[in-house]
Structure formats: C-alpha cells, structure tokens
Amino acid sequence: MVLNCTEIDDVLERYYLSPSYGLEFCIGFPGNLVVVLGYLFCLPKWQSCNVYLFNLAVSDLIFLCTLPRLSYLYANRQKETSAYACIINRYVLHVNLYSSILFMVWLSMDRFLLIRHPARNHFLLRPRAAMVVTALSWLAVNVEVIPMIALMLQDLQRANWSRCNDFASLQGDIGVLSYSLGLTLSGYVLPLLGLCGFSHHIARLLQTQEEAIRRKTALYKRPLRVVASAAAMFLVLYTPYHIMRNVRIASRQAWAGVQLCSRMYIEGVYILTRPLAFLHSVINPVFYFFMGDKFRELLLKKFRKLVNNKKTAKRTAVKNLQ
Incomplete structure (x- = not known):
C-alpha cells in the first residue's frame, strides 16, 4: 500500500503517538506518584533540595494525567472537541515542559551550594528560600506560556471552537x-546553559577539594554525576523537539515556499520528537532517589514497615479465627 503524504500525520498519531503516550503514562505515573506520596508521608524534615524535587514531581504527575485522553483520541482517530480540554491540555504540557528543566537548574544550584557550603549556612540552602525560588519559577513559566494561550484562543475562534491544533x-x-x-x-536554551554551567562549576570545585574527595569520594562525586546526567538528558530529549517545532512553524509560512508533501514530511519528523521530549517525566523519578537527602532509605523503611504491619495484622486475624 502506497501511503499518501497527507496521511503521514494520521498514521503517526494512531500508531506512534497513541502507544507512546500510553506507555509513558503507565511507567511515569506510578513512579511520580510514589515520589509525591513519599515526600508527603515519609520525609520528616524538608531541605531546600526536597522543595524543588517535590514541585518537579507534582508538575510531572499533573502532566502525565493528560496523556490517557490524548492516547485514546489518537488511537480512535478522534479530534479534541472540547475547547476547555484543548487549552488545559496544551497549557499543562508546556508548563511542565519548561518548569521541569527550570527546577533541575535550581537542583543543580542547590548541589553546587551544598558542596561549597557543607554546613548549609548559605541562605539559598534554606527551605524558605527554596519556596520563594519555586514560586517565582512557577510565575516565570506561566508568563512564558500566556502568549501561547492567547494564540490558542484566536486559533480556536477562527475554527469556530471545533479544532484543537x-x-x-x-x-x-x-x-x-x-x-x-x-x-x-x-x-530551554538559557536553563540548559545554566545546567551546563553548574556542572562545570561543581567539577572545578571538586578539583580544588581533592583531599576531601579522597576521604568521601561517593559523597562529593555523586552531585557532579547527577547534574551532568540531567544536562545530558535535557540536551538529548529537548533539542530535537525544539528544532523541529521551529522548523515546522517556519515551513508553514508563506515566505518559505515549502510544498505540501515537504511540509507533511517535516510535520512527521516533528511528531516523532514529541514523545521523546515528554520522556523526561518518566526519567525524572530516577533523580529523586539520587538527589533527595536519604529519601530512598526513608521510602524503603516506610515500605518495610507497611509490609510488616500487614503481615502482623494477617497473623492476628488467623489467630482470632482459630
């Protein structure tokens, strides 16, 4: 069967976007839910790092909740008919996209300051300061996304509120x-430069603390590995999406003179990059276990306690029946 170039987007949406979004939800939602519940019920004392991690997990969790609907619509070749759902979905998607990398920047800053001030005597290492930075970050991301909401309203109005682009x-x-x-x-670009900058500064700081590193190698090298991994993750996942989004928009301009099939091929490549960009919500929980202060140990301790309580309750019930 020969595929018409105008059918590329429909085929990719049904056979690529739908299963990709469904898989990301199935893997990412439980992981982020465990992190959110773990922070709420297992962490007795919050540090500045925990504030950033918790907000990152909440952002990912809310975004992942939008994927089942998208997956269902694409699988059944249906278009979004609700203007409210359309706007909310696109708003949540882009707020998560840019808040995630921004919170990773603050986490990297936090790790850098912690190495430089192990006694936590820097004001930015206080939980209250982290809350202020977090609030300002949410405000900044919303300001960035507001023009897109205005564009969506104009586009929906032009289509008589029946087409969600x-x-x-x-x-x-x-x-x-x-x-x-x-x-x-x-x-994207400025926060990515921030991540790379903190990676560089942490590496230089570790070099000047060579004697301390010999005594506590794991303690001092782990922040560098985590921050560098975060920078690499966003570089790999976000770069193709942002390049193709801008190429896709440029190809639709009259001055570009791009033919229909060429535009459809460009849109097809752009569609391929979208689940890749959103994959960060699935990977992020890995960072919670490596960057959170004793979070992994506290979570496992709570889990063992719940299992032991359940076993004890079961034995008690069996004895009562006897």
Missing part, C-alpha cells in the same frame, strides 16, 4: 515563529 500549527495575530524562537531561548 498543536502549538506548531497555530495561527494568530502574534508572530508564532518569533514567539516559538523566544520561548525556545528563554525556556
């Missing part, structure tokens, strides 16, 4: 390409 397919009074490039710079 992806960000790269929006049309409105605001220059979509200029806005997308600005969002890429402020929401």
Whole structure:
C-alpha cells in the first residue's frame, strides 16, 4: 500500500503517538506518584533540595494525567472537541515542559551550594528560600506560556471552537515563529546553559577539594554525576523537539515556499520528537532517589514497615479465627 503524504500525520498519531503516550503514562505515573506520596508521608524534615524535587514531581504527575485522553483520541482517530480540554491540555504540557528543566537548574544550584557550603549556612540552602525560588519559577513559566494561550484562543475562534491544533500549527495575530524562537531561548536554551554551567562549576570545585574527595569520594562525586546526567538528558530529549517545532512553524509560512508533501514530511519528523521530549517525566523519578537527602532509605523503611504491619495484622486475624 502506497501511503499518501497527507496521511503521514494520521498514521503517526494512531500508531506512534497513541502507544507512546500510553506507555509513558503507565511507567511515569506510578513512579511520580510514589515520589509525591513519599515526600508527603515519609520525609520528616524538608531541605531546600526536597522543595524543588517535590514541585518537579507534582508538575510531572499533573502532566502525565493528560496523556490517557490524548492516547485514546489518537488511537480512535478522534479530534479534541472540547475547547476547555484543548487549552488545559496544551497549557499543562508546556508548563511542565519548561518548569521541569527550570527546577533541575535550581537542583543543580542547590548541589553546587551544598558542596561549597557543607554546613548549609548559605541562605539559598534554606527551605524558605527554596519556596520563594519555586514560586517565582512557577510565575516565570506561566508568563512564558500566556502568549501561547492567547494564540490558542484566536486559533480556536477562527475554527469556530471545533479544532484543537498543536502549538506548531497555530495561527494568530502574534508572530508564532518569533514567539516559538523566544520561548525556545528563554525556556530551554538559557536553563540548559545554566545546567551546563553548574556542572562545570561543581567539577572545578571538586578539583580544588581533592583531599576531601579522597576521604568521601561517593559523597562529593555523586552531585557532579547527577547534574551532568540531567544536562545530558535535557540536551538529548529537548533539542530535537525544539528544532523541529521551529522548523515546522517556519515551513508553514508563506515566505518559505515549502510544498505540501515537504511540509507533511517535516510535520512527521516533528511528531516523532514529541514523545521523546515528554520522556523526561518518566526519567525524572530516577533523580529523586539520587538527589533527595536519604529519601530512598526513608521510602524503603516506610515500605518495610507497611509490609510488616500487614503481615502482623494477617497473623492476628488467623489467630482470632482459630
């Protein structure tokens, strides 16, 4: 069967996006839910690091809740008919996209300051300061996303509130390409540079503390590995998406003169990058166990306690029956 170029997006949405989003939800939702519940019920004393990690987990958890609906719609070749659901879904998606990397920057900053000030005497290492930074981060990300909501409203109104387009397919009074490039710079490139910068500073700081490293190798090297891994993760997952989103938007401009089939091929590659970008919500729980202060130990201790309580209750019930 020869596939018409105009059918590329439909095929990819049904056979690629739908299973990809479903799989990301099935893996990512339990992991992030465990982290959120673990922070709420297992952590007696919160540090600044825990504030950033908890907000990151909540952001991922809310985003993952939007994936089952998208997966269902794509699998059944249905379009989103609710304007409210359309706006909320795109809003949550992009807020999570840019809040995730921003919280990772603050986590990297936190690890750098902790190595430099082991006694936690820096004001940014206080939980209250972390809450202020977190609130400002949520505000900044929402300010970045507000123009996209305005574009969506204009696009929905133009289609009589019956067509829910992806960000790269929006049309409105605001220059979509200029806005997308600005969002890429402020929401992705600058935070990525921040992650790379903290990785570099941590590496240099460790070099100057060579004697301390010999005594506590794991304690001092772990933050560098974690921060460098976070930078590599966002570089690999986010870069293809942002490049193809801007290429997709540019290909739809009249001045580009791109033919229909070429535009559809570009859209097909752009669709391929979308689940890849959202994969960070599945991977992020790994960082909680390595960056959280004794979080893994506390979570396992709580789990063992619950299992032991259940076994004790079962033995008591058996004895009562006898």
